[in-house]
Amino acid sequence: MRSTERRRSQRRRGGLGIIEPCLPSPAKVPPSGLGWLHEIKHDGFRILARRDGAGVRLITRAGNDFSAHFPFIAMAVGKLPVRSCLIDGEAIVCDPNGLAVFELIRRHGALASAVHCAFDLLELDGRDLRRQPIEERKRLLAGTF
DSSP states (O other): HHHHHHHHHHTTTTTTOOOOOOOOOOOOSSOOOOOOOOOOSSSSSEEEEEEEETTEEEETHHHHHHHHTOOOHHHHHSSSSSSSSEEEEEEEEEOOSOOOHHHHHGGGGGGGGOOOEEEEEEEEETTTTTOOOOOHHHHHHHOOO
16 A cells, blocks of 8 residues: 555544454354354444544444434434443444345435444443453443443
8 A cells, every 4th residue: 555545544544543343254154152152234334433532433444434424323422421432333224124224224314214233342431442352342332332
């Protein structure tokens, strides 16, 4: 990567540094046994919800700020009882049966009905949690919010 591309990439990421979301891995059969944790892959936009002294940003996998696309999610993150946080999740819009449908999130009217399905807490009140066990991060996520 050339230096100008690197600077542009860092600028787009809005201060997130090298934190990038983990991506799901395709498998013919889910792994089984002790030590495995499974989650549903929703059909929406992968979003890192960042709240810090600079405000709230909803960052996509490509590093774009989608805060204006999902103002109600951004508002909700801004009202959390924390000084700062970084939440990994997916912005989705559900059909009347409660199923996340990607086409619905792409529609203009979906802004108000989009929700953020949070599945990992990477930072809380300035504390980097990435080295903590996933079970502990999920416990903090469920208990804090």
